Amino acid sequence: MLDLRSIREDPEPARAALRRRGAADALDELLQLDGRRRELLPELEEGRARRNRVSEEIAQLKREGKDADQPIAEMRELGGALKEREAELARVEAERDELASTLPNLPDPDAPDGDTENDAVTLREVGERPEFDFEVRDHLDLGTAHGWIEMEKASEASGSRFAYLMGDLVMVEMALIRLVLDLLRDEGMTPVVPPVLVRGGPLYGTGFFPGEREMIYEVPRDELFLVGTSEVSLAALHAGEIMSARDLPRRYAGYSTCFRREAGAAGRDTRGIFRVHQFDKVEMFSFVEPSQSGAEHERLLQIQERFLQMLEIPYRVVDIAAGDLGASASRKFDCEAWIPSQDRYREVTSCSNTTDYQARRLDCRYRPEPEAQPVPVHTLNGTALAVGRTLIALTENGQAADGSVRLPGPLVEAGLPEVIGAE
RNA sequence: GGAGGGGUGGCAGAGUGGUUGAAUGCGGCGGUCUCGAAAACCGUUUCGGGCCAUUUCGGUCCGACGAGGGUUCGAAUCCCUCCCCCUCCGCCA
Numbered sequence: 120m121l122d123l124r125s126i127r128e129d130p131e132p133a134r135a136a137l138r139r140r141g142a143a144d145a146l147d148e149l150l151q152l153d154g155r156r157r158e159l160l161p162e163l164e165e166g167r168a169r170r171n172r173v174s175e176e177i178a179q180l181k182r183e184g185k186d187a188d189q190p191i192a193e194m195r196e197l198g199g200a201l202k203e204r205e206a207e208l209a210r211v212e213a214e215r216d217e218l219a220s221t222l223p224n225l226p227d228p229d230a231p232d233g234d235t236e237n238d239a240v241t242l243r244e245v246g247e248r249p250e251f252d253f254e255v256r257d258h259l260d261l262g263t264a265h266g267w268i269e270m271e272k273a274s275e276a277s278g279s280r281f282a283y284l285m286g287d288l289v290m291v292e293m294a295l296i297r298l299v300l301d302l303l304r305d306e307g308m309t310p311v312v313p314p315v316l317v318r319g320g321p322l323y324g325t326g327f328f329p330g331e332r333e334m335i336y337e338v339p340r341d342e343l344f345l346v347g348t349s350e351v352s353l354a355a356l357h358a359g360e361i362m363s364a365r366d367l368p369r370r371y372a373g374y375s376t377c378f379r380r381e382a383g384a385a386g387r388d389t390r391g392i393f394r395v396h397q398f399d400k401v402e403m404f405s406f407v408e409p410s411q412s413g414a415e416h417e418r419l420l421q422i423q424e425r426f427l428q429m430l431e432i433p434y435r436v437v438d439i440a441a442g443d444l445g446a447s448a449s450r451k452f453d454c455e456a457w458i459p460s461q462d463r464y465r466e467v468t469s470c471s472n473t474t475d476y477q478a479r480r481l482d483c484r485y486r487p488e489p490e491a492q493p494v495p496v497h498t499l500n501g502t503a504l505a506v507g508r509t510l511i512a513l514t515e516n517g518q519a520a521d522g523s524v525r526l527p528g529p530l531v532e533a534g535l536p537e538v539i540g541a542e
Numbered sequence: 543g544g545a546g547g548g549g550u551g552g553c554a555g556a557g558u559g560g561u562u563g564a565a566u567g568c569g570g571c572g573g574u575c576u577c578g579a580a581a582a583c584c585g586u587u588u589c590g591g592g593c594c595a596u597u598u599c600g601g602u603c604c605g606a607c608g609a610g611g612g613u614u615c616g617a618a619u620c621c622c623u624c625c626c627c628c629u630c631c632g633c634c635a
Binding site: 178190193194490493 | 560561570571587589591592593603604605614615616625
């Protein structure tokens with residue numbers, strides 16, 4: 120949700136920003152509806168004020184035991200007229216809110232121009248890509264050979280894009296989660312296992328509804344939805360609250376399974392566990408004061424990079440183009456891991472500054488000073504560990520000619536063998 | 543799943559159709575008193591929206607007593623639907 124009041128006063132900056140995302144037309148329509156509402160509202164309020172006055176007169180007359188038939192008759196008429204006006208106002212407001220809910224956040228001026236993935240700007244490449252003097256095998260090859268990944272039975276049981284993760288890879292997953300939660304707790308984040316079934320409210324609040332409803336699994340009988348990321352339930356943790364300045368920043372690390380329908384991705388990444396309907400993830404989420412969100416964004420990105428470096432995964436950082444941002448992000452950085460079998464970098468983490476966009480929709484505010492008016496906070500989210508894709512990066516980058524996989528030091532220190540999948 | 547009770551301001555807790563946006567208490571903030579503090583006393587203390595004013599303080603009106611509808615001249619108060627919480631029973635990782 121955008122700040123309609125400031126846009127009303129000076130629409131040009133917002134219009135220019137939305138133009139970069141191709142959403143400027145909707146803004147003008149929105150301003151028109153807003154204008155219509157502001158015409159209707161004073162008339163209605165005047166009527167209500169009169170109703171309140173006459174109502175009091177009637178009460179007075181009744182108390183004095185006098186006859187009140189005349190003002191009551193007047194009120195009967197007024198009541199009908201008010202009801203019509205109220206209905207009209209409600210229609211306009213519903214239309215306005217519906218349209219407003221579809222507008223994306225304003226992109227940060229520093230976000231690169233462009234509309235697609237290909238317009239992202241590479242900020243840096245980090246780590247050494249491995250050299251292999253043998254035929255590289257992909258994660259599914261390796262995983263099937265060692266009994267780590269079982270997809271055929273999974274598709275019989277659940278359909279395409281599901282997998283059984285088994286054996287050593289499960290132990291690696293557990294160690295990764297423990298490792299990353301330790302790291303995040305040291306960074307002042309509260310570990311959370313959140314609900315994965317939520318109502319529509321949090322999905323609306325985080326900007327997944329109405330725009331990305333196709334991506335979400337529904338449980339219609341109970342009017343619940345399976346979250347695609349714990350960002351949704353973490354954001355809801357402070358929905359509807361007014362916090363004080365000393366409550367901020369609030370930082371969380373949510374560990375949960377994530378569910379995505381992957382509608383519209385038919386035919387893409389169909390091999391292995393790169394793009395599946397269900398995966399586990401640790402997600403960072405911060406509530407901060409508006410002036411701090413830029414710094415917090417850097418901070419989350421830095422944590423992501425540190426973890427990838429710990430795991431010795433070669434990666435690059437890209438700055439996502441304005442037209443390719445999700446609805447709620449004003450700026451987004453992705454970390455892409457080197458995937459040897461594909462001979463390219465692929466997304467393993469993502470980190471967004473959603474500024475006040477989600478906070479408005481969630482009604483999450485704070486008081487800058489003890490007695491000050493509440494204002495929306497800023498929220499940010501970032502992947503700390505996407506288990507599936509990290510396992511892909513680890514197995515493929517760590518592979519040897521015999522199909523065994525060398526694990527990075529921190530996992531070994533966490534109790535895993537140096538090499539898995541050896542004869 | 544069955545039976546019952548309840549949702550009012552930061553908290554506690556009055557209020558069952560007409561100056562009740564809301565008594566009272568606690569907490570918070572400001573002040574008086576004090577060398578200082580405590581106590582006492584005085585004052586103040588919800589959120590949203592519109593209009594007016596604007597350098598600043600502000601003024602005024604409307605809405606909100608879980609949410610949405612209804613009855614009524616008038617609803618925190620009556621009716622309906624939904625949501626949430628609590629107690630007991632059943633089931634259960």
